Amino acid sequence: MAVTAQLSTTRSTSTVLVVSVAAFLASLDLFIVNIAFPDIRKAFGSADLGTMSWILNGYTQERLEVAMADITMLILADHAWFREQFAKLDDLQAQTPANRGALDRVWRPLADKLDVHAYIEEKIFYPQLLKRGTEDPEGETLDAIGDHNEIRDGVRDANAARVGTEPWWAAVGRTRLANDDHMGEEERQGLSDFRRHAPAGLREALGRQYSEFMAQHPTTKGLLIADRDPRSYVEDFEDARQSEPTDHSFGSLGIGSLKGD
Numbered sequence: 001m002a003v004t005a006q007l008s009t010t011r012s013t014s015t016v017l018v019v020s021v022a023a024f025l026a027s028l029d030l031f032i033v034n035i036a037f038p039d040i041r042k043a044f045g046s047a048d049l050g051t052m053s054w055i056l057n058g059y060t061q062e063r064l065e066v067a068m069a070d071i072t073m074l075i076l077a078d079h080a081w082f083r084e085q086f087a088k089l090d091d092l093q094a095q096t097p098a099n100r101g102a103l104d105r106v107w108r109p110l111a112d113k114l115d116v117h118a119y120i121e122e123k124i125f126y127p128q129l130l131k132r133g134t135e136d137p138e139g140e141t142l143d144a145i146g147d148h149n150e151i152r153d154g155v156r157d158a159n160a161a162r163v164g165t166e167p168w169w170a171a172v173g174r175t176r177l178a179n180d181d182h183m184g185e186e187e188r189q190g191l192s193d194f195r196r197h198a199p200a201g202l203r204e205a206l207g208r209q210y211s212e213f214m215a216q217h218p219t220t221k222g223l224l225i226a227d228r229d230p231r232s233y234v235e236d237f238e239d240a241r242q243s244e245p246t247d248h249s250f251g252s253l254g255i256g257s258l259k260g261d
């Protein structure tokens with residue numbers, strides 16, 4: 001129990017640290033723009049204050065969007081969203097009588113996004129981690145695919161039960177546990193490894209693909225959501241890599257079609 005509590009505290013501290021650094025960088029960026037404001041104003045000559053405010057907002061927004069285009073940041077943002085949705089279920093669980101409609105409105109999008117998130121990570125993030133990672137990317141990928149299977153199993157079991165019943169809460173609980181464990185590990189291992197060793201341009205290119213895919217797939221409709229054998233996943237990647245021509249650029253990300261398996 002003490003170890004679990006300590007791990008939980010460590011994870012919470014890491015999350016707070018990541019969010020704090022992001023907030024600090026965003027504030028710093030805004031601060032720099034404000035210092036440069038007189039020069040920017042000179043450059044725009046006769047623009048009035050309203051127009052300048054619009055230009056300033058546009059610049060700041062663009063900087064934030066560039067920072068958020070990094071696939072590792074987009075994955076982190078989704079992880080934060082997952083935690084929020086499970087917290088909403090806590091609030092709903094405390095209500096009597098149970099509000100099944102409200103539970104369903106939180107669970108359905110959460111269940112879909114958990115599956116779509118794992119799907120796209122396996123499609124575009126883990127193949128690139130296997131290529132670019134330097135800290136046991138194979139081990140990190142094997143762990144991740146195994147964890148994704150546990151999350152998929154939990155989602156499938158919850159979807160097979162009636163919302164708000166005991167079996168449903170048990171399956172939701174298993175999903176949450178598997179997902180919490182996985183997110184902490186993925187953030188400490190794969191995401192950290194990739195952020196430190198993959199070029200920024202690649203992270204942004206993958207981030208754009210990730211965003212587009214998530215926007216096109218608000219649900220799992222049309223996607224084959226199925227468990228994968230972790231060892232076969234890594235071996236298939238190695239086989240495909242050996243038959244690839246040697247190309248160290250990332251103009252082609254080598255991720256295959258995003259339209260399905």
Ligand SMILES: [Fe+2]
Nearest residue numbers: 075117121186
């Ligand atoms: Fe993830």
Ligand SMILES: [Fe+2]
Nearest residue numbers: 118121144186
């Ligand atoms: Fe994952």
